[in-house]
Amino acid sequence: MREVMVIKMEWKDSYPQTKKPSYKELLDYFLPPIRDLFVRFDDEMQKRFDVHNKYHKYLKTQGWTYGYGRNYNCELLKVAIQSDSFLVLGVTVEDEASLQRALDEAKRVYDNGFEARYADLCEKRRRNQIERAKNRTAREKAELSALLETVESTKLNQFRWCKKVSRRDLQRLYQSEANGMIDDVLLDEIGYAFYARCKQSKEILPLLEQGQMKCHHCGSVLYATGYASITQCECGYCYTYREYRRSFNANDMPAHRAQPIFDAFMEKWPQSKEPPQKMMLIDWLIHAFHVTLMSGEKGRSVCVNLIEGTKKQISDMILTLAYDSGV
Ligand SMILES: [Zn+2]
Numbered sequence: 001m002r003e004v005m006v007i008k009m010e011w012k013d014s015y016p017q018t019k020k021p022s023y024k025e026l027l028d029y030f031l032p033p034i035r036d037l038f039v040r041f042d043d044e045m046q047k048r049f050d051v052h053n054k055y056h057k058y059l060k061t062q063g064w065t066y067g068y069g070r071n072y073n074c075e076l077l078k079v080a081i082q083s084d085s086f087l088v089l090g091v092t093v094e095d096e097a098s099l100q101r102a103l104d105e106a107k108r109v110y111d112n113g114f115e116a117r118y119a120d121l122c123e124k125r126r127r128n129q130i131e132r133a134k135n136r137t138a139r140e141k142a143e144l145s146a147l148l149e150t151v152e153s154t155k156l157n158q159f160r161w162c163k164k165v166s167r168r169d170l171q172r173l174y175q176s177e178a179n180g181m182i183d184d185v186l187l188d189e190i191g192y193a194f195y196a197r198c199k200q201s202k203e204i205l206p207l208l209e210q211g212q213m214k215c216h217h218c219g220s221v222l223y224a225t226g227y228a229s230i231t232q233c234e235c236g237y238c239y240t241y242r243e244y245r246r247s248f249n250a251n252d253m254p255a256h257r258a259q260p261i262f263d264a265f266m267e268k269w270p271q272s273k274e275p276p277q278k279m280m281l282i283d284w285l286i287h288a289f290h291v292t293l294m295s296g297e298k299g300r301s302v303c304v305n306l307i308e309g310t311k312k313q314i315s316d317m318i319l320t321l322a323y324d325s326g327v
Contacts, residue, residue, distance in 0.1 A: 011083060015063060029081065034084065037096075038086055041102065052068060055068070065081070066081075067079075074117060151238050165307050167313065173279075195269045197306055208244070217233070218233060222239065226241065228241075254306060258305070
Protein backbone atom coordinates (compact mmCIF):
# COMPACT_ATOMS: atom_id res chain seq x y z
CA MET A 1 0.00 0.00 0.00
CA ARG A 2 1.28 3.41 -0.89
CA GLU A 3 1.50 5.89 1.86
CA VAL A 4 -0.35 9.08 1.21
CA MET A 5 1.49 12.08 2.38
CA VAL A 6 -0.50 15.23 2.96
CA ILE A 7 1.60 18.24 2.35
CA LYS A 8 0.22 21.21 4.14
CA MET A 9 0.53 24.46 2.29
CA GLU A 10 2.62 27.13 3.94
CA TRP A 11 0.61 29.79 5.74
CA LYS A 12 2.12 32.53 3.60
CA ASP A 13 1.12 30.74 0.41
CA SER A 14 -2.37 29.91 1.63
CA TYR A 15 -3.04 33.52 2.49
CA PRO A 16 -1.00 36.01 0.50
CA GLN A 17 -1.15 39.71 1.27
CA THR A 18 -4.20 40.23 -0.91
CA LYS A 19 -6.17 37.48 0.82
CA LYS A 20 -6.61 38.29 4.49
CA PRO A 21 -7.99 35.23 6.27
CA SER A 22 -11.06 35.44 8.46
CA TYR A 23 -10.78 34.24 12.04
CA LYS A 24 -12.52 31.03 11.05
CA GLU A 25 -10.06 30.46 8.23
CA LEU A 26 -7.23 31.00 10.67
CA LEU A 27 -8.65 28.37 13.03
CA ASP A 28 -9.32 26.00 10.15
CA TYR A 29 -5.73 26.25 9.02
CA PHE A 30 -4.41 24.74 12.24
CA LEU A 31 -4.28 20.99 12.80
CA PRO A 32 -6.82 20.18 15.54
CA PRO A 33 -4.32 19.82 18.45
CA ILE A 34 -2.62 23.09 17.53
CA ARG A 35 -6.00 24.78 17.12
CA ASP A 36 -6.87 23.83 20.69
CA LEU A 37 -3.58 25.25 21.92
CA PHE A 38 -4.20 28.45 19.99
CA VAL A 39 -7.74 28.86 21.33
CA ARG A 40 -6.44 28.40 24.86
CA PHE A 41 -3.63 30.84 24.24
CA ASP A 42 -6.13 33.39 22.89
CA ASP A 43 -8.35 32.90 25.92
CA GLU A 44 -5.45 33.32 28.36
CA MET A 45 -4.37 36.54 26.64
CA GLN A 46 -7.79 38.07 27.25
CA LYS A 47 -8.17 36.78 30.78
CA ARG A 48 -4.70 37.47 32.10
CA PHE A 49 -3.64 40.59 30.26
CA ASP A 50 -6.80 42.03 28.72
CA VAL A 51 -5.20 42.08 25.29
CA HIS A 52 -7.07 41.09 22.16
CA ASN A 53 -6.30 39.57 18.83
CA LYS A 54 -7.30 42.56 16.76
CA TYR A 55 -4.16 43.93 15.19
CA HIS A 56 -3.47 41.98 12.03
CA LYS A 57 -0.50 42.77 9.94
CA TYR A 58 1.07 41.25 6.86
CA LEU A 59 4.81 40.72 7.09
CA LYS A 60 6.94 39.68 4.11
CA THR A 61 8.71 36.92 6.03
CA GLN A 62 5.77 35.52 8.03
CA GLY A 63 2.63 36.42 6.11
CA TRP A 64 -0.41 37.45 8.15
CA THR A 65 0.47 37.87 11.82
CA TYR A 66 -1.77 38.53 14.78
CA GLY A 67 -0.96 41.29 17.22
CA TYR A 68 -2.42 41.12 20.71
CA GLY A 69 -2.94 44.50 22.27
CA ARG A 70 -5.36 47.08 23.63
CA ASN A 71 -5.05 49.41 20.73
CA TYR A 72 -3.06 49.79 17.59
CA ASN A 73 -0.13 51.51 19.24
CA CYS A 74 0.07 49.30 22.28
CA GLU A 75 0.82 45.72 21.39
CA LEU A 76 1.89 43.11 23.90
CA LEU A 77 3.03 40.47 21.44
CA LYS A 78 2.58 39.12 17.96
CA VAL A 79 1.66 35.61 16.89
CA ALA A 80 3.04 34.17 13.66
CA ILE A 81 1.40 31.14 12.06
CA GLN A 82 3.36 28.08 10.93
CA SER A 83 2.09 24.97 9.21
CA ASP A 84 2.42 22.78 12.33
CA SER A 85 2.62 25.30 15.17
CA PHE A 86 2.44 28.97 16.01
CA LEU A 87 5.20 31.25 17.13
CA VAL A 88 5.00 33.58 20.14
CA LEU A 89 7.94 35.67 21.37
CA GLY A 90 10.46 33.19 20.00
CA VAL A 91 8.63 30.14 21.38
CA THR A 92 7.27 27.60 18.90
CA VAL A 93 4.01 26.42 20.41
CA GLU A 94 3.27 22.80 19.48
CA ASP A 95 2.38 21.08 22.75
CA GLU A 96 1.40 21.70 26.36
CA ALA A 97 4.93 22.43 27.56
CA SER A 98 5.65 24.96 24.84
CA LEU A 99 2.26 26.63 25.42
CA GLN A 100 3.22 27.16 29.05
CA ARG A 101 6.60 28.54 28.01
CA ALA A 102 4.88 30.97 25.63
CA LEU A 103 2.52 32.11 28.40
CA ASP A 104 5.47 32.61 30.76
CA GLU A 105 7.21 34.63 28.10
CA ALA A 106 4.07 36.74 27.61
CA LYS A 107 3.93 37.33 31.37
CA ARG A 108 7.55 38.44 31.36
CA VAL A 109 6.92 40.96 28.57
CA TYR A 110 3.73 42.12 30.28
CA ASP A 111 5.51 42.65 33.61
CA ASN A 112 8.15 44.60 31.81
CA GLY A 113 6.08 47.78 31.77
CA PHE A 114 3.08 46.99 29.55
CA GLU A 115 0.56 48.69 31.85
CA ALA A 116 2.78 51.75 32.20
CA ARG A 117 3.10 51.93 28.42
CA TYR A 118 -0.66 51.69 28.05
CA ALA A 119 -1.32 54.32 30.72
CA ASP A 120 1.17 56.59 29.04
CA LEU A 121 -0.57 56.17 25.72
CA CYS A 122 -3.99 56.91 27.23
CA GLU A 123 -2.62 60.02 28.87
CA LYS A 124 -1.11 61.18 25.58
CA ARG A 125 -4.36 60.58 23.80
CA ARG A 126 -6.26 62.49 26.47
CA ARG A 127 -3.88 65.44 26.16
CA ASN A 128 -4.25 65.39 22.38
CA GLN A 129 -8.01 65.50 22.70
CA ILE A 130 -7.85 68.46 25.06
CA GLU A 131 -5.44 70.20 22.71
CA ARG A 132 -7.68 69.58 19.74
CA ALA A 133 -10.74 70.87 21.59
CA LYS A 134 -8.80 73.97 22.62
CA ASN A 135 -7.72 74.59 19.05
CA ARG A 136 -11.24 74.15 17.81
CA THR A 137 -12.61 76.60 20.36
CA ALA A 138 -9.93 79.15 19.48
CA ARG A 139 -10.61 78.71 15.77
CA GLU A 140 -14.34 79.10 16.22
CA LYS A 141 -13.85 82.15 18.39
CA ALA A 142 -11.68 83.74 15.71
CA GLU A 143 -14.28 82.88 13.06
CA LEU A 144 -16.99 84.41 15.20
CA SER A 145 -15.15 87.66 15.75
CA ALA A 146 -14.51 87.88 12.02
CA LEU A 147 -18.24 87.38 11.43
CA LEU A 148 -19.12 90.01 13.99
CA GLU A 149 -17.22 92.58 11.99
CA THR A 150 -19.81 92.18 9.28
CA VAL A 151 -23.01 91.70 11.30
CA GLU A 152 -24.46 92.84 14.61
CA SER A 153 -24.18 90.29 17.37
CA THR A 154 -27.83 90.85 18.33
CA LYS A 155 -28.86 89.69 14.87
CA LEU A 156 -26.59 86.66 14.66
CA ASN A 157 -27.75 83.18 15.62
CA GLN A 158 -30.69 84.34 17.70
CA PHE A 159 -32.66 81.13 17.96
CA ARG A 160 -36.17 80.81 19.29
CA TRP A 161 -37.02 77.23 19.95
CA CYS A 162 -40.50 76.46 21.25
CA LYS A 163 -40.29 75.99 24.99
CA LYS A 164 -40.34 72.72 26.89
CA VAL A 165 -43.00 72.12 29.52
CA SER A 166 -41.96 72.52 33.15
CA ARG A 167 -42.28 69.57 35.50
CA ARG A 168 -44.10 71.76 37.98
CA ASP A 169 -46.82 72.65 35.46
CA LEU A 170 -47.33 69.01 34.64
CA GLN A 171 -47.66 68.13 38.29
CA ARG A 172 -50.14 70.98 38.79
CA LEU A 173 -52.20 69.74 35.88
CA TYR A 174 -52.36 66.19 37.21
CA GLN A 175 -53.17 67.52 40.67
CA SER A 176 -56.07 69.60 39.33
CA GLU A 177 -57.41 66.57 37.53
CA ALA A 178 -57.12 64.43 40.65
CA ASN A 179 -59.02 67.09 42.61
CA GLY A 180 -61.87 66.84 40.14
CA MET A 181 -61.38 70.40 38.82
CA ILE A 182 -59.19 70.13 35.78
CA ASP A 183 -57.33 73.35 35.02
CA ASP A 184 -58.47 74.00 31.43
CA VAL A 185 -56.08 76.84 30.80
CA LEU A 186 -53.07 74.88 31.95
CA LEU A 187 -54.27 71.86 30.01
CA ASP A 188 -54.31 73.87 26.79
CA GLU A 189 -51.00 75.51 27.54
CA ILE A 190 -49.26 72.21 28.09
CA GLY A 191 -50.86 70.44 25.17
CA TYR A 192 -50.10 73.31 22.85
CA ALA A 193 -46.50 73.54 24.08
CA PHE A 194 -45.95 69.86 23.29
CA TYR A 195 -47.63 70.32 19.93
CA ALA A 196 -45.68 73.44 18.98
CA ARG A 197 -42.35 71.89 19.84
CA CYS A 198 -43.03 68.71 17.89
CA LYS A 199 -44.27 70.74 14.94
CA GLN A 200 -41.28 73.09 14.92
CA SER A 201 -38.91 70.15 14.93
CA LYS A 202 -40.84 68.37 12.20
CA GLU A 203 -40.58 71.46 10.01
CA ILE A 204 -36.97 72.29 10.69
CA LEU A 205 -35.21 68.94 10.73
CA PRO A 206 -35.92 68.06 7.08
CA LEU A 207 -34.70 71.53 6.09
CA LEU A 208 -31.49 71.10 8.06
CA GLU A 209 -30.90 67.76 6.41
CA GLN A 210 -30.98 69.49 3.03
CA GLY A 211 -28.67 72.32 4.08
CA GLN A 212 -31.51 74.76 4.68
CA MET A 213 -32.68 76.76 7.67
CA LYS A 214 -35.84 78.50 8.70
CA CYS A 215 -35.49 82.04 9.99
CA HIS A 216 -36.68 82.10 13.60
CA HIS A 217 -37.88 85.68 13.23
CA CYS A 218 -39.78 85.85 9.95
CA GLY A 219 -40.16 82.19 8.96
CA SER A 220 -38.35 82.47 5.61
CA VAL A 221 -36.52 79.42 4.38
CA LEU A 222 -32.82 80.09 3.82
CA TYR A 223 -30.23 78.14 1.88
CA ALA A 224 -27.06 77.81 3.94
CA THR A 225 -24.12 79.45 2.21
CA GLY A 226 -21.64 77.20 3.99
CA TYR A 227 -21.04 75.36 7.22
CA ALA A 228 -19.57 78.19 9.27
CA SER A 229 -20.25 81.15 7.02
CA ILE A 230 -23.09 83.61 7.45
CA THR A 231 -26.44 83.18 5.77
CA GLN A 232 -28.42 86.37 5.89
CA CYS A 233 -32.18 86.61 5.93
CA GLU A 234 -33.97 89.53 4.29
CA CYS A 235 -35.44 90.47 7.67
CA GLY A 236 -31.96 91.31 8.95
CA TYR A 237 -31.24 88.26 11.10
CA CYS A 238 -28.40 85.95 10.14
CA TYR A 239 -27.35 82.41 10.94
CA THR A 240 -24.47 80.05 10.56
CA TYR A 241 -25.53 76.55 9.68
CA ARG A 242 -23.15 75.02 12.23
CA GLU A 243 -24.60 76.96 15.15
CA TYR A 244 -28.14 76.41 13.92
CA ARG A 245 -27.64 72.68 13.92
CA ARG A 246 -25.82 72.68 17.25
CA SER A 247 -28.56 74.75 18.80
CA PHE A 248 -31.20 72.33 17.51
CA ASN A 249 -29.39 69.44 19.20
CA ALA A 250 -28.47 71.34 22.35
CA ASN A 251 -32.13 72.22 22.83
CA ASP A 252 -33.18 68.58 22.66
CA MET A 253 -35.59 69.20 19.83
CA PRO A 254 -37.73 66.12 19.30
CA ALA A 255 -36.51 63.96 16.47
CA HIS A 256 -35.47 60.57 15.23
CA ARG A 257 -36.03 57.65 17.56
CA ALA A 258 -39.38 58.61 18.98
CA GLN A 259 -40.74 60.28 15.86
CA PRO A 260 -43.79 57.97 15.68
CA ILE A 261 -44.80 59.07 19.21
CA PHE A 262 -44.44 62.75 18.32
CA ASP A 263 -46.27 62.26 15.03
CA ALA A 264 -49.19 60.52 16.71
CA PHE A 265 -49.49 63.32 19.25
CA MET A 266 -49.34 65.99 16.53
CA GLU A 267 -52.09 64.27 14.60
CA LYS A 268 -54.42 63.82 17.55
CA TRP A 269 -53.98 67.06 19.47
CA PRO A 270 -55.87 69.33 17.01
CA GLN A 271 -58.71 66.80 16.94
CA SER A 272 -59.06 66.71 20.72
CA LYS A 273 -61.79 69.16 21.67
CA GLU A 274 -62.95 68.36 25.19
CA PRO A 275 -60.75 68.52 28.31
CA PRO A 276 -61.04 64.81 29.20
CA GLN A 277 -59.97 63.90 25.67
CA LYS A 278 -57.03 66.31 25.85
CA MET A 279 -56.02 65.05 29.26
CA MET A 280 -56.10 61.47 28.02
CA LEU A 281 -53.90 62.35 25.06
CA ILE A 282 -51.35 64.13 27.25
CA ASP A 283 -51.34 61.19 29.60
CA TRP A 284 -50.83 58.87 26.65
CA LEU A 285 -47.81 60.91 25.58
CA ILE A 286 -46.34 60.91 29.08
CA HIS A 287 -46.97 57.20 29.29
CA ALA A 288 -45.25 56.65 25.95
CA PHE A 289 -42.20 58.42 27.41
CA HIS A 290 -42.44 56.32 30.47
CA VAL A 291 -42.38 53.14 28.44
CA THR A 292 -39.28 54.40 26.62
CA LEU A 293 -37.72 55.19 29.98
CA MET A 294 -38.48 51.74 31.30
CA SER A 295 -37.26 49.91 28.22
CA GLY A 296 -33.82 51.36 28.94
CA GLU A 297 -33.11 52.28 25.35
CA LYS A 298 -29.68 53.63 24.66
CA GLY A 299 -29.13 57.34 24.37
CA ARG A 300 -31.10 60.14 25.91
CA SER A 301 -34.62 59.39 26.71
CA VAL A 302 -37.25 61.13 24.61
CA CYS A 303 -38.87 62.80 27.61
CA VAL A 304 -36.05 65.37 27.64
CA ASN A 305 -37.26 66.47 24.21
CA LEU A 306 -40.44 67.96 25.63
CA ILE A 307 -40.10 68.33 29.41
CA GLU A 308 -37.63 70.45 31.38
CA GLY A 309 -35.08 68.70 33.56
CA THR A 310 -32.71 65.80 33.40
CA LYS A 311 -33.79 62.33 32.44
CA LYS A 312 -33.63 61.30 36.10
CA GLN A 313 -35.67 64.27 37.31
CA ILE A 314 -38.33 63.67 34.68
CA SER A 315 -38.42 59.96 35.35
CA ASP A 316 -38.90 60.57 39.10
CA MET A 317 -41.63 63.11 38.37
CA ILE A 318 -43.53 60.79 36.00
CA LEU A 319 -43.65 58.15 38.73
CA THR A 320 -45.45 60.60 41.02
CA LEU A 321 -48.16 61.43 38.52
CA ALA A 322 -51.36 59.69 39.38
CA TYR A 323 -54.01 59.57 36.75
CA ASP A 324 -56.63 57.04 36.01
CA SER A 325 -57.74 57.42 32.42
CA GLY A 326 -60.10 54.52 32.88
CA VAL A 327 -58.40 52.65 30.05
ZN1 LIG B 1 -35.93 86.34 8.63
